[in-house]
Amino acid sequence: MLLKKRLVVLFSVLFLGTLLYIRCNSFVQNEYVITPIATHYSGQSFVGSVACMECHAQIYNTHIKTAHYNTSSIASDLTIKGNTSLNENELDVNDSIYLKIEQNNGLFYQKAYLKDSDSLITSHKIDLVIGSGVKGQSFLNWRADSLFQIHTSYFTKSNSWIKSPGFRDSILQNNRRTSARCLECHTTYVETRVSDSQKNRNAYNKNRFINGIDCERCHGPAGEHVKFHKEHPKKLEAKHIKTTKSLTRQQQLDACALCHSGPRKLKMKPEFSYTIGEDLNKFSSPDFFSTRRELDVHGNQYGMLMASKCFKESETMTCATCHDPHKNERSNTSKFINKCISCHDKSSDCSLDMTTRTNSTQNCITCHMPKIKSKSMFKTTAIAKDTISVSVYSHHIRVYQNSID
Ligand code: HEC
Ligand code: HEC
Ligand code: HEC
Ligand code: HEC
Ligand code: HEC
Ligand code: HEC
Ligand code: HEC
Known part of the structure; x- marks a missing residue:
């Protein structure tokens, strides 16, 4: 009798349990669909x-x-920094050709004219902008499913147009193929059409293109x-x-080194295949034999930092020690100085007293991370050979005899 009662209780519990289970599951069945x-x-x-x-x-x-976030975008008057109504809205290619950036119904074009007759010889639409404009911007043009970089770039320091870095002098060039490597550092994801064929490395799926x-x-x-x-x-x-705490120091560094260690050589793995937590060296390796290996706009903050005593003699330093990757902290010098002081608070660390070390014109950054002039991104002014260059902070933190900039 007792056994029968117990069995009834047991079955009721099981039955109710099953009911509850089904009901709970139907809550979860409020399924979220990923688009x-x-x-x-x-x-x-x-x-x-x-x-x-x-x-x-x-x-x-x-x-x-x-x-x-703003490093690549669809061309518009909000994203193109250069002023198309600027008096100086002209760029000489050579003695016979000049360029103008013109706006028409909200669309932007680079037009080439002959100097003597002002007749139009070529016109290229600007479809995509590369660069948020801190130092400058370059422009890309779609031809079918391929991307090409055009002759003109924008130079922030002089608020004017320049010949794109690396383009030849005196020759009108609008056919530089934009490789997936270029996009890999300036976009989130781009689906390549011929994923890793060597032949046509600039064919992309326009509908699978995530800017910024x-x-x-x-x-x-x-x-x-x-x-x-x-x-x-x-x-x-x-x-x-991947959570930050599950990553080793090298894995955290790799997540930035992907784009901040200068030009890298690919190792049989297509662009965009690396994701955080993987060993970057299996995807690409630093290109020490490249002629562009020196510190430049396409800089090597990773390599420079690795050479610094700060990095070598502290166990935890990563890029995130000084940079909050989610904030625009450009020129927030006092924040960066405080980062230095968080490890160098002893007066014996530097012969200068603390007030001399931390003022706005002379501080830890200007003396120990001086700016170095770019050799690729500059504008030549009317006075022959006089150039205006962008400067890049040296991440080789050390004692410099005299600051360079
Ligand atoms: C996919 C490539 C890529 C990755 C990954 C990447 N960066 Fe960058 N970073 C860039 C590019 C491109 C710029 C220049 C953006 C611009 O102004 O157009 C930049 C600019 C910066 C700047 C200057 C910002 C400014 O306001 O001028 C800092 C600082 C920086 N990156 C730090 C980091 C750190 C730290 C990490 C790792 C957590 C990282 N980046 C990961 C490509 C990358
Ligand atoms: C290895 C990664 C990498 C590749 C490849 C790369 N860039 Fe960059 N680029 C960067 C980083 C990082 C910066 C920011 C550097 C800095 O501020 O020191 C940058 C800066 C720039 C800037 C200046 C942005 C600004 O707001 O001032 C332009 C313009 C630019 N790149 C264009 C290009 C173009 C065009 C290509 C392809 C032909 C290209 N880059 C390929 C990483 C890369
Ligand atoms: C419905 C809520 C929700 C949405 C939407 C969401 N997350 Fe989260 N995310 C969480 C929760 C909860 C955590 C764990 C608690 C925390 O770290 O904030 C988390 C943690 C994270 C972490 C780990 C942080 C760490 O290192 O511990 C990252 C990275 C992250 N989310 C990125 C993203 C990104 C990128 C997106 C958009 C594509 C996104 N999340 C959308 C809820 C969400
Ligand atoms: C995570 C801690 C940490 C941070 C942050 C840090 N350093 Fe260091 N730094 C060290 C350590 C450790 C050494 C090696 C021991 C020493 O010389 O004090 C060092 C060494 C140095 C040296 C001597 C380098 C040499 O080659 O002799 C200078 C200069 C220096 N740091 C400046 C700075 C500046 C400027 C900043 C901020 C931009 C900074 N440090 C941020 C830990 C740090
Ligand atoms: C340039 C690379 C970069 C981008 C872009 C980026 N993150 Fe992060 N994120 C990081 C790094 C690096 C950390 C770890 C920071 C640390 O170690 O202090 C982090 C930490 C986090 C965390 C956990 C720690 C925290 O601050 O709460 C969350 C959540 C997160 N990111 C979400 C996002 C979301 C959402 C976005 C876009 C809106 C985003 N991240 C964009 C690099 C990035
Ligand atoms: C005017 C330039 C200048 C400023 C500003 C400056 N330093 Fe220095 N620092 C030097 C010089 C020169 C030396 C080498 C001689 C010495 O030790 O005084 C040095 C030495 C150091 C050293 C020790 C290097 C070694 O040989 O071990 C550290 C660490 C350091 N500075 C950190 C800092 C920090 C942190 C700040 C900002 C709070 C700062 N410095 C501000 C010029 C400067
Ligand atoms: C010890 C502190 C420190 C560490 C660690 C550090 N940075 Fe910086 N970084 C700075 C300072 C200071 C600036 C100048 C910021 C400013 O005033 O806008 C800077 C500027 C930059 C810029 C802008 C480039 C320019 O010259 O305009 C980039 C890009 C950058 N850092 C990337 C990185 C990356 C990637 C790492 C990791 C490999 C890293 N940083 C690690 C202190 C640091």
Whole structure:
């Protein structure tokens, strides 16, 4: 009798349990559907930073003001920094040809004219802008599914147009193929048409093109992460995403070195295949034999930092020690000085007293990370050989005899 009662109780519990289980599951069946904007080689989906806003609002709001986020965009009067109505809106190619950037119904063109007759010889639409404009911008033109860089670039320091860095003197050039490597450092993801054929390395899928260095460029495609947390709003532990604490120091450095270690040589793996947490050296290696290896706009902050005692003799220093990757902190000198002082607070660290060390014209940064002039990004002024160059902070932190800039 007792046994029968117990069995009834047991079955009722099981029955109710099953009911509850089905009901709970039907809650989860409020399934979140991922709408990918592109799909990575790994099969993971990109969903874009708008999908992160809901749960990471603070990061999102500062992120969209960074040079990273704005480093590539569709051409418009908001994204092209140069003034097309500028008096100086002309660029000499040689003795017979000059260029103008003209605006027509909100579209932008680079037009080439003959000097003696002012007759139009070529016209190229500006479709994409590379560079947020801190130092300058270059412009790309779509021809079918291929991208080409045009002759003109914008130079912020002089607010004028210049010949694109690396282009030849006196020759009108609009046919420089834009390689996937170029886009790899300036966009989040681009689907290449002929993924790793050597022949046609500049064919892309226009509909699978994510401009700017967005969240998922650094953190990896996050479709699964968004899906999980949308479906489980009470779970506060990060799922389907690499967390910072799970990464070694080298893995954290690699996430920046991908683009901040100068030109790199690819190792049989297509552009855009690397994602955070992987060993970057398996994808590409620093190109020490390149002629462009010196510190420049396409700089090597990683290599320079690695050579510094600060890096070698501290165990935890990464780029994030000084830089908050989610904020635009350009020229926030006092913040950076405080970072130096957080490790160098002893007066014996530097013979200068603290007030002399931290003023606006002379401080830790100007003396120990002096600016060096770019050899590729400059404008030659009317006075022969006189050039205006951009300057880049040296990340080789050390004692310099005299600051260079
Ligand atoms: C529905 C909410 C939700 C959405 C949408 C969401 N996340 Fe998260 N995310 C979380 C939660 C919860 C955590 C764990 C707690 C935390 O670290 O904030 C997390 C953690 C993370 C972490 C790990 C941080 C660390 O190192 O510990 C990263 C990186 C991240 N999210 C990136 C993204 C990106 C990129 C997107 C957009 C593509 C996104 N998240 C969208 C909820 C969300
Ligand atoms: C996908 C390539 C890429 C990755 C990855 C990347 N960067 Fe950058 N970074 C760039 C480019 C391109 C610029 C120049 C943006 C511009 O002004 O157009 C830049 C600019 C910067 C700047 C200057 C910002 C300014 O306001 O002038 C800092 C600082 C920086 N990156 C730090 C980092 C750190 C730290 C990491 C790693 C957490 C990192 N970057 C990862 C490509 C990258
Ligand atoms: C190895 C990664 C890498 C590649 C490849 C690369 N860039 Fe860059 N580029 C950078 C980084 C990093 C910066 C920012 C450097 C700095 O501020 O010191 C930058 C800066 C720039 C700037 C100035 C941006 C600004 O706001 O001042 C322009 C313009 C630019 N790159 C154009 C190009 C073009 C065009 C290509 C391809 C033909 C290209 N880059 C290829 C990493 C790269
Ligand atoms: C330039 C690369 C880069 C970009 C772009 C980027 N992050 Fe991060 N993110 C990092 C790094 C590096 C860390 C670790 C910071 C540290 O070690 O202090 C981090 C940390 C985080 C964290 C955990 C720590 C925290 O600050 O709460 C979250 C969450 C996160 N990122 C989300 C995002 C979202 C969302 C976006 C876009 C809106 C984004 N990230 C864009 C590099 C990046
Ligand atoms: C994470 C801690 C840390 C931070 C942050 C840091 N340093 Fe260092 N730095 C060190 C260590 C450790 C050494 C080696 C021991 C020493 O000389 O004090 C060092 C060495 C130096 C040296 C001597 C280099 C040489 O070759 O003799 C200078 C100069 C220096 N740091 C300046 C700076 C400046 C400027 C900043 C800020 C931009 C800075 N450090 C940020 C830890 C740090
Ligand atoms: C006017 C230029 C100048 C400024 C500003 C300056 N330093 Fe120095 N620093 C030097 C010179 C020169 C030396 C080498 C002689 C000495 O030790 O005084 C030096 C030495 C050092 C050293 C020790 C190097 C060694 O040989 O071990 C450290 C660490 C250091 N400085 C950190 C800092 C920090 C941190 C700041 C900002 C709070 C700063 N310095 C500001 C010029 C400067
Ligand atoms: C010890 C502190 C420190 C560390 C670590 C550090 N930086 Fe910087 N970085 C600076 C300072 C200071 C500036 C100048 C910022 C300013 O005033 O706008 C700077 C500027 C930059 C710029 C702008 C380039 C320019 O010259 O205009 C880039 C890009 C950059 N850092 C990338 C990196 C990367 C990538 C790493 C890691 C490999 C890194 N930084 C590590 C202190 C640091």
